[in-house]
Amino acid sequence: MTFRLYDFSDIYMKQRTISHDATGLRFGIVVAAFNKLVTSKLLSSCVEWLRQQGVKADDIEVVRVPGAFEIPLVARTMAKSSRFNAVICLGAVIRGDTPHFDYICTEVSRGIGQAALDADVPIIFGVLTTHTVAQAIERSEPAKFDRGGEAARSAIEMARVMRPLRRVEEATGSDLYGGACSASPQTGTVSKKKGASPQRSKEIPLWPC
Numbered sequence: 001m002t003f004r005l006y007d008f009s010d011i012y013m014k015q016r017t018i019s020h021d022a023t024g025l026r027f028g029i030v031v032a033a034f035n036k037l038v039t040s041k042l043l044s045s046c047v048e049w050l051r052q053q054g055v056k057a058d059d060i061e062v063v064r065v066p067g068a069f070e071i072p073l074v075a076r077t078m079a080k081s082s083r084f085n086a087v088i089c090l091g092a093v094i095r096g097d098t099p100h101f102d103y104i105c106t107e108v109s110r111g112i113g114q115a116a117l118d119a120d121v122p123i124i125f126g127v128l129t130t131h132t133v134a135q136a137i138e139r140s141e142p143a144k145f146d147r148g149g150e151a152a153r154s155a156i157e158m159a160r161v162m163r164p165l166r167r168v169e170e171a172t173g174s175d176l177y178g179g180a181c182s183a184s185p186q187t188g189t190v191s192k193k194k195g196a197s198p199q200r201s202k203e204i205p206l207w208p209c
Helices: 036-052 068-080 100-119 133-140 147-172
Strands: 027-032 060-065 086-094 123-130 202-205
Touching (some): 027 036, 036 060, 036 086, 036 123, 036 133, 036 147, 060 068, 068 100, 068 123, 086 100, 086 147, 100 123, 123 133, 123 147
Parallel strands (some): 027 060, 027 086, 060 202, 086 123
């Protein structure tokens, strides 16, 4: 039996380094109003992290929904709008005395995952699923687990990973990754109210909080 030995020492794979510089990127955030004590901290930390990495306030759009169960549909709609480089989902589902917790967690995780595949845009899972309120609060605290900031970081990394892949797709004319995300908003964007502070991100309160 004959064996052939190959020397691959002169072959280098292309490696894409991940940068946290988010200048010029646009992000959509879907946040659940239920368990507001927790979700408000997730949102605040998430937006702050995005801003620190160079994202303009006008490039962050926040949509509030009643609860975690409603997140996937809105996230999918935002992602398919071609206005965002990534969409971030924030919520908190806390276990109670009934199986409700298990049903919600299953459907939310499945829905968000399917939404990302359908829209072909990064959709980040930032929904807390905890046994107690104390665990949820601890994970939302910036000084501790900081899940809000972690979701923002993941969104930036995925947006940066996908951007060069989109360029390759456009250059080759292939459709391997679906429609490219536009860096600038298209028609149907929500205009800011006159006199609004330029330092605040746009927010669509679809549900009263």
